[in-house]
Structures are given as C-alpha cells and as structure tokens.
Amino acid sequence: MSTSMAAALAATLPATQSNAPTAPAPTASESIPPSMAKYVDIEAEIPITSVQLDGLVVMKIVKHGREAHPAPASGTLVGLDLDGKLEVSNSFPSPAPGEDEERAPKFGAPNPKYEERVLRSLKEVNSDSGVVGFYQTTTMGAFLTQSLVETQASNFEKLRHGGVVVVHDVTQASRGNAALRAFRMTPEFLEAHKKRKFDTQSLIDNRLTFSNILEEVPVVVRSSVLLSAFLSKLTQSPAAPPLPSLGITSTSTLSDSLSPTYSHLDLTSPTHLSRHMESIIDTLDLYKTEEGNLAYLSRQIARERTKADAYTAKRRDENAARVAQGMPPLPEEDVTRLFKIPPEPSRLDSMILLGQLDGYTKSLEASTGSGLVKMYAAQAGSPS
Template identity: 55%
Template structure:
C-alpha cells in the first residue's frame, strides 16, 4: 500500500508534458457586398415544396394546445430550409393577448419573442424564424389576424414562411391533424394593393378557396423518440413479487384507449352551431355591403344629375350668346365613398366551407358507427 503514491507519481512522470500548439493565424474574410448577398444565397433560389416537422415540435404544439383555452394557442416556428424542404426543428409558444387593439399587450408579445430568440442564440440553438403555428377547432382558421400575420411573414422572411395549423377537435378523436399553408401570390398581390373590390377579385381570380395554398407536410421522429414511443405502447411484465399472478403477466405502460368506441355525435351539434353563426355573420356582412353599395349609387346618381344639369344650362347659355358656366369638380361637391372591401366576406365563406367539411367528416363516421352499433345491438 505504501508503493501506491510512488507508482502514481511514476506514471505521471512518464507522461510527456503537453506542448503548446502554435497559434494559427487569424483568417481574414472579405465582406460580401449587399448587392451580391442574394446572388450567393443559392438556397434562396430553390422554392419550398415540402415541410418537415420534427417530432419534438409536434409534442410541444399538442401540449400547448391542450393547456391553452380553445384556439388561443399560437407560437413561433424555428428551423431552416434545405434543398426545397423547410425543416422545422424547434418552436416556442407566444403569450395570448386579449384584444388586437391593446398596444401594451402587442408590444409585450414582441418583446417576449425577441427575448426568446436572443436566449436561443446564446445557447447556439436554432433561432431562424420560418413561420408560426396556430391551434384551430373544426378545421377553420380564416380570420383577419391570420391573414395579417401571414402576410407580414411572407413579406419579411426569405422563403415567405409557412403557418402550421393544428386541429384540436381532430386530436380529441385520436387524429393528430397538422397542415401547412401559405398565402397565394394572387391574394398577396391584392392584399398589398389593399384592393378587394369586385373588379379586383375578378382580376385576380380570388375566391375563398384560393386565399391559401397547402404545402405537403411530413412528421419526422428521431430514433430515440421513436424508441421511447415504442416502449410506451409495449406491454411489460411487473417485476414486483407482490403482484398478483393474474396481473403479473403483462401490464401496458399506457392505459387502453376507448376513443374508437365513441360514436362521434358530440361534435355534430357544436359543428352545426358554428355553421349557423358563420351564416349569420355572412348575412350581416352582405347586408352591410348592400347598404354601402346603395349609398355609393345614390351619390353617383346625384353627381351625374349635377353634371347633366350643368351641361343643359351651358347649352341654353351658348344659344343665348352668353358664356358657358365653368364645369365644377364633382369630387369636391359630392364625396363618393370607395367600393367596400369584400375580404371579410371571403374569410367568412372560408369558415363556412371548413365547418361544412368537418361536419361531413364527423357525421359520415358517426353514421357508420351508429349503424354498426344498431346491427350489433341484439348481440
């Protein structure tokens, strides 16, 4: 035992002392001119054709949507684009603000997002914003806030960014519904011009179905996450010696799910209520548009009557050898309002279409289950 310290000292003495490595010369980089930055960025020229969602991001979105109230869950997507695939590798939720008119709340959300991005950059995590996610119910996501947010992203981000929508009602039925969208070029053109009149809609060929375009989305799970999910659904024996023989054979890690036995009729009434509310909103919007159009028609008729009357007076004055009266600017005398925007009508029609598709899916599945239950009722 007394030789142990001397043996350690001998081994330490036999190890050669580390030599200081020569300090390499600092590399020099030439600054890329701003005019050439877009030319050198090859990935910017490759259009996005597919979205890849990491399994961790899926779990984060599902958890946030479950904890938040209704469709208030929304957040930021982080990742990068590579060879036409937008790889979303991380995300973080944003705090919910009560009203869009609350400036303090909106500024607080902006500060929170900036702070999160700085923190991610400090730990060398992905901090490149590629879009946002939104939790929805019954397949409907059209709103003014949705359009404005996505329009800003498509204008500021390199590839325009995408929005990933997660349907909470589908998750309640055991289906993880994730879809990726972005605004179409025709809609963006009309949105930048702030012109959603009838002529503009006809010119751009816009309907409620051409506001957004869907991008194919796939979910990628790494081997570690896949192994973990596999163990959750695999039965494992109980190792405790106190377990009863009947329960010691196999016990599932997750409790059994009986969602497939649900007839699916609970969401039908709610879906019908949403459709009725959307139809009422559309009727109200059309009534407002009709009132504004009648007001515009009255002002135009008054202006035209004034011009016709002035022309008739000038004809009489010229025939009498008098100088004609000057033609006044009609726009100063009669303020003709501009044609109202039909954007809200398009969005409401999009809601009605989404609710109708959801009702069709739920009712068809529920009918099949009800018929199956009726057939087996005597068993």
C-alpha cells in the same frame, strides 16, 4: 545579466507588423460547409414543397393548445429550409394577454422584444434561430381569421419564402387525431393586399375567393430513432417472466404497454356536434349582417353616383344651350367635391367569414361521416 539576456532573445525574434491586413469576415455562403452548400438555398430561389415538423415541435404545439383551450394559442416556429423542404426543428409559445406586461403585449399582438430575447438565447446555445413562420390553434376547423391573414401578410416581406403558418385543430386532437396543416399566402391575395383593395373589381381581376387566400403545403412529421423505438415498445405487450418456483406468469407488467382501446367504436352522440351547429349558425348570422352592411353601402354609393351623373348631364345640356346662343360655356366643376361618393367597401371580411363557414362544415362532415360509418357497422353486426 537577466536584462541583457532578455534583450538578446528579443533581438532574435522577427519584428511584428502593426499594419498587417486583417482577414475578412466570412460571408454567409463561406460559413456553410461545402458538403451542405448545394442543399442550402441562400438566395431563397427554390420554392417550398413540404414542411417537416420535428416530433418535439408537434408535442409542444399540442401541449400549448391543450393548456390554452378554449382560448387560441400561438407561437413562433424556427428552423431551416433545405432543398425545398422547410425543416421546423423548434418552437416557442407567444405570451398570452394577461401575463407579465413585459412579455405579453396588449390585445395578443406579437411582441418583438420577447421574440428577440428568445432567439438570442437559442443562438447562444447553438440551436436553430431562424424564424420560418408561426403556429396557431383553432377549434372545429375554422382557422381563417383577420389576425391570421394580417400576420401572415406582414411576415411575407420579413421571412424567407414568406413563411408558413401551421394550424392545429384542438377539437380533432381531443378525439385522438393530431390535425396539423401548413399554409402560406397565395400570390393573388398578396397582389391585392399590397394595394389594400378588396372591392368587387379587385376580386375579379385577381380571381380571389375565400378558398385561394391561403394554399396548403404538405406536412411531414419526423421523429428520432429513439422516439420511434420507444413508441413501438409501448405498443407491444411483452410476456412477463414467470414467478420464481411457481411457474406462474404475471400480468402486472402488461399495464406498462399501450393496451388497445375501443373508444372509436362508441355510438353515443358526441357533444361537439351541437357546438358545430351553433358555430355554423353564429357564422351565418355574422355573414348575413356583413352582407346587409355591404348592400346598404352599395345603395348609398349608387344614389350618390346617380346624383352626380344627373348633375353632370344637366351641366352638359346647359353648356350646349349656351354655345348655341353664342354664350361662353360654364366652367366644369369637380363632381367629387359637390357629392361625397364613398369608396366601395372591402369584401375581405365577407371572404374570411365564408372561409370560417367552410372550415366548420368540413369539420362537421368529417365527424358525422365517421359516426355514420360506425352506425352502419353496428347495424350490420346486430342480429336480425
């Protein structure tokens, strides 16, 4: 009886179509809410005009740089670009050499497997997982290095808008200044980097110097409303409630707030000035050595070219004399096979050293300028 009842119910149901077409998967543009479609740059056509760092990202970069000091620290930035603003919402550090071999690659090279695992974990918790660049810490303002240039150039084809690099100066942070700057590659340098030519003619054609390898992008730090309220609360000195039955105000709660400091008015000579001068001298020595190598190679190229030109002129005169005597001219030989003329050396290392020297001098100028202001202020306030 039960079987016949089930059969009767099944007969009344509509027949299922096994070959019904499945709904197509939503594309990237269809998955974006209509309210955000006009702000999301799907085709990466809107140029980046500013970089917005979340307050948590800033604290992570500062903490990583302080823990890794004096060694440089680096990591990956994730976020989203909206209407020309690159919003960096999260970051994670890259493993340093000497850690787990599975996490840390040799020579500090980026580890794609480790990065993929972290990005997969971020995607599983519905967090931003789009890589928008990387960050790197430096000391005394000299951030332009060969590894930074190569990493940023390799990221240009992989990331939207070429990606950015955020540089944090640990030396400035130790003096209470959160020095954060964002940079991206210039089209002139990318044009020369694609050809892998940094000789004199290439630098002239692309108008390249150390100052236009990277271009700076304005940085904006965004903090949440709760964090802003907490910081404003710390800067205040609330009055403590009076003690019961005594009418005396306690000052023990004043230590909970951020009391004013006068450390910026300290006139003692900072030790970083001597390190600045040592770094400048070392960079100058390296630049002098590099220029000496370039000069030696240039003289060697000039000698070989002179020999090749002399051989070509001699062969031309011999053929002219043979033609005048009615004899057939000698076949022209390939000069490059007879004379090993080396290619013109790259001047990229020299430009990078000049960029490091420029960073050291600007950082030194900033630190000594504040020291001079304090000395003049103290002299004006001292009794005559």
